[in-house]
Amino acid sequence: MKVEEKLALNKFEIDREVHITIDESKCQECKLNQCVYACPADCYVFRDQHVTFSYEGCLECGSCRIACDQGAIRWVNPRGGFGICYQYG
């Protein structure tokens, strides 16, 4: 089962306010791209020589924030009622 198929099972209430932002200038200098391996939802993808990010499938696990040692990630909780809405715990 692919990650996008798994994410399609989930209920998301996508907020217009972005809860994770990345400092792209830092990503351009980054050699290891730890976020790509840390993220279980493939929100970080290495494409055309650099990392692109989208917050839509985010499971709010916080792994990327810990994995990135460049301090490039700004991470806040989505507003109440938004983001991943787990139905089964």
Added chain:
Amino acid sequence: MQLATVIENRVKASDLLEDFKKHPVIQGLIKGGESVEYSAHLIPVTGLKVLPLLAKDGILITGDAAGLVLGTGLILEGANFAMASGIAAAETVIKAREKGNYTQATLGHYEELLRKGFVLKELQTFKKAPAFLENKRIYTTYPEMACDMAMKIFENDGTLRKGTFKTLRDSMKGRISMWQLFADALRAKESL
């Protein structure tokens, strides 16, 4: 999976999960099953190196948020600590309410309760476990040695087998020195 291991080996946890599900033993167990949701969660297993932040003026921190999780390799517990710390926090709030005082000093009762109960005692007992579990030999050398030894002990193709200690020495060859084995065993004794 430790997050650091995922990053270091440049493998994704999601790929590992799929590989795991393809294993013949696991396939038999999950056959006919259906995925209903996909979730991910970090478990903060840090060990009690220092006392976690438990209380500040107007705030009590419980469960995972305070890092009250115990992982020794054999067990992984956090639900029990979350419940016990929740109860202790509730009792502390009742006391603070009676006094009408929610300063860190009053809320310090919470730490006392955690010390009296099992939460901080258990975490104290196993405080060296997370550091011990960072030893890579636990996940590579020792499982390899165990499989190799099992093969040598249980496989009988007619060639004469050696005694168990000699077999152990053979399985250690090129993998680990006797000194290293003893050092690891000693650390295990102190940590687990």
